[in-house]
Amino acid sequence: MKVFTCLKETPSRDTRYELAPDSSWIGNAEVTHEISECDEYALEEALKLKEKHQGEVVLLTAGRAEAEKSMRKGLAMGADRGVLILDRARDLSSPHRVAAALEKVLQDQDYDLILTGTQSDDYGYAQTGPMLAHLLGLPHATIVMQIQVQTDRGSVRALREMESGWFEWVEIPLPAVLTIQAGISQIRYATLRGIMQARRKEIRKIELGDLELDLSSMPHLEIERLYFPEQTSKAEMIAGTPDEIASTLVDRLRREAKVL
Amino acid sequence: MTGEIYVLLDQSNGRVDTLSRETLALAQQLGHSHGLGVKALLLCGPSRSSVENVAGLQVDEVLAVSHERLEQYDPDAHCRALTQVLAQDRPLAFLMGHSYQNIDLAPKLAASLKCGLVTDCIDCRIDGGGMIFVRQMFRNRINADVRVRSPHPWIATFQSGAGAGNDLLEGEATVVERTVDLSGLAHRRTVVETVGAVKEKVDLTKAATIVAAGRGIKRKENLRLLEELAEVLGAELGASRAAVDSEWLERDRQIGSSGQSVAPRLYIACGISGAIQHVVGMRNSANIVAINTDPDAPIFNLANYGIVGDLTEIVPALTRKLREEKGL
Numbered sequence: 001m002k003v004f005t006c007l008k009e010t011p012s013r014d015t016r017y018e019l020a021p022d023s024s025w026i027g028n029a030e031v032t033h034e035i036s037e038c039d040e041y042a043l044e045e046a047l048k049l050k051e052k053h054q055g056e057v058v059l060l061t062a063g064r065a066e067a068e069k070s071m072r073k074g075l076a077m078g079a080d081r082g083v084l085i086l087d088r089a090r091d092l093s094s095p096h097r098v099a100a101a102l103e104k105v106l107q108d109q110d111y112d113l114i115l116t117g118t119q120s121d122d123y124g125y126a127q128t129g130p131m132l133a134h135l136l137g138l139p140h141a142t143i144v145m146q147i148q149v150q151t152d153r154g155s156v157r158a159l160r161e162m163e164s165g166w167f168e169w170v171e172i173p174l175p176a177v178l179t180i181q182a183g184i185s186q187i188r189y190a191t192l193r194g195i196m197q198a199r200r201k202e203i204r205k206i207e208l209g210d211l212e213l214d215l216s217s218m219p220h221l222e223i224e225r226l227y228f229p230e231q232t233s234k235a236e237m238i239a240g241t242p243d244e245i246a247s248t249l250v251d252r253l254r255r256e257a258k259v260l
Numbered sequence: 261m262t263g264e265i266y267v268l269l270d271q272s273n274g275r276v277d278t279l280s281r282e283t284l285a286l287a288q289q290l291g292h293s294h295g296l297g298v299k300a301l302l303l304c305g306p307s308r309s310s311v312e313n314v315a316g317l318q319v320d321e322v323l324a325v326s327h328e329r330l331e332q333y334d335p336d337a338h339c340r341a342l343t344q345v346l347a348q349d350r351p352l353a354f355l356m357g358h359s360y361q362n363i364d365l366a367p368k369l370a371a372s373l374k375c376g377l378v379t380d381c382i383d384c385r386i387d388g389g390g391m392i393f394v395r396q397m398f399r400n401r402i403n404a405d406v407r408v409r410s411p412h413p414w415i416a417t418f419q420s421g422a423g424a425g426n427d428l429l430e431g432e433a434t435v436v437e438r439t440v441d442l443s444g445l446a447h448r449r450t451v452v453e454t455v456g457a458v459k460e461k462v463d464l465t466k467a468a469t470i471v472a473a474g475r476g477i478k479r480k481e482n483l484r485l486l487e488e489l490a491e492v493l494g495a496e497l498g499a500s501r502a503a504v505d506s507e508w509l510e511r512d513r514q515i516g517s518s519g520q521s522v523a524p525r526l527y528i529a530c531g532i533s534g535a536i537q538h539v540v541g542m543r544n545s546a547n548i549v550a551i552n553t554d555p556d557a558p559i560f561n562l563a564n565y566g567i568v569g570d571l572t573e574i575v576p577a578l579t580r581k582l583r584e585e586k587g588l
Contacts, residue, residue: 013399017401026398026402094376095367096371123397125379125380126363126367127377130364130367130371131367139336140335140368143360143364161360162360165512165519165520169455170449170450172448172450218410220376222409223404223405224405226397226403226404227404227405229396229561235563235564237560237566237568238565239567242569242573242574242576245569246577246578250582252565253526253549253565259525
């Protein structure tokens with residue numbers, strides 16, 4: 001079983017965002033990055049598949065040179081090696097472009113499965129996985145909660161999340177692309193031994209320019225403006241000590257809302 | 261700007277579903293204010309009944325594509341059918357509901373048509389130069405105005421609530437049958453089984469009061485504080501997805517797009533930031549109290565009463581006060 005897992009590094013989930021003066025992007029001077037949440041779950045699934053079916057887990061990242069740090073964490077968790085597409089000027093800011101870059105690298109690789117997160121913690125477009133599948137001519141399934149590889153049938157069964165608490169099991173032939181939902185399992189920690197080994201594992205670096213993609217001809221999503229959601233609040237904000245707050249709230253719920 | 265807006269109609273139980281109705285209402289509004297045509301697009305199996313359900317909408321035309329491969333959702337068949345119709349007509353924009361099915365389909369369609377796609381939109385407007393799609397980014401903390409630079413159609417999926425389904429205009433639509441060529445298309449995806457979530461032990465839809473826990477409760481021990489408050493209020497416990505994923509509460513207490521939709525008289529959100537996936541399941545609550553440490557949390561936009569503070573202090577104080585009044 002050879003699994004490629006696409007990892008994206010995104011701002012940490014506890015980041016308190018500031019905006020750039022021209023509102024075109026976030027403006028925080030220092031942002032710590034980590035593996036995007038869904039992608040970390042995708043990696044966990046890949047590592048579980050390797051434990052069950054043997055084989056290899058390869059990390060595939062498109063990002064800044066600094067993304068190597070997040071990749072080393074993935075290697076410490078148990079991935080075997082990595083490929084980093086160096087996007088130094090943030091040219092891969094639209095899903096078509098990311099998918100095209102990943103496709104170019106995967107074209108001459110062997111694999112049974114490609115896993116991505118369902119959506120990223122920054123743009124959150126939720127497009128890269130199915131687009132990549134289409135470009136590679138592969139079947140896909142999105143928002144996956146469980147994976148069962150049917151080695152004898154050369155296929156994979158995936159449990160997809162659907163509306164209102166419903167799920168469906170779908171079966172598609174291998175190789176295939178699955179996008180993994182967050183929160184579906186317990187993510188392992190890197191062991192000290194894993195961390196030591198990760199230092200020696202290979203990360204192949206590819207300059208985006210060397211992929212010779214005609215990025216400007218691809219569809220682009222231009223972010224015209226970022227802004228914080230308008231405070232449309234009609235909320236009465238209640239302040240004070242915890243006991244004062246409790247008294248005021250109980251009073252409002254009784255007299256105004258009439259729910260007590 | 262001239263042209264037409266196409267809207268995909270999804271059906272459930274033989275009716276156009278709520279999300280499609282909302283999306284179509286949004287398209288009608290854009291169409292009317294800017295002189296753009298609006299057409300509805302329906303993919304269905306060979307039976308005529310689906311087509312009859314959509315004839316009463318106010319649109320220029322309903323384009324009905326029926327084929328045996330379109331009876332059940334299959335990304336390959338749906339993508340090819342839509343690609344053929346949209347590549348021929350090249351409408352200005354193609355709008356879909358942001359449903360679990362369309363999340364699966366839309367990016368493949370965008371790759372197939374080589375057109376830009378903006379997912380999970382909460383609004384859309386037209387200005388001089390084109391269309392602006394509004395969506396949230398960075399885990400729903402920041403809004404973005406997005407412009408598509410690609411050939412037409414610009415594709416977008418819309419979150420529940422982006423359009424007002426009640427404003428949907430009825431009329432007499434001409435139904436135009438369109439044919440597609442799906443020959444030689446392999447069957448790659450098989451639906452093996454459809455399963456309900458854990459049979460709901462708890463029916464939160466009937467609860468008058470709900471105390472709900474989110475990521476902000478931090479650890480399982482803090483759940484006890486919420487249980488005590490729920491007890492004195494005679495309330496049910498609910499949870500955001502994050503709280504369920506952290507295994508603090510069972511999945512059958514999850515509220516939101518992948519859980520139950522509730523509308524109690526009182527909803528107390530504890531440590532819930534207010535991500536849209538949760539909000540769609542509780543925004544119809546009559547009274548909402550939000551307790552959160554982050555003053556910028558979007559839940560405060562929805563709340564009637566907001567408290568910025570540590571729920572491990574606020575919730576016990578509230579429980580004490582209520583107990584006191586009841587003479588407990």
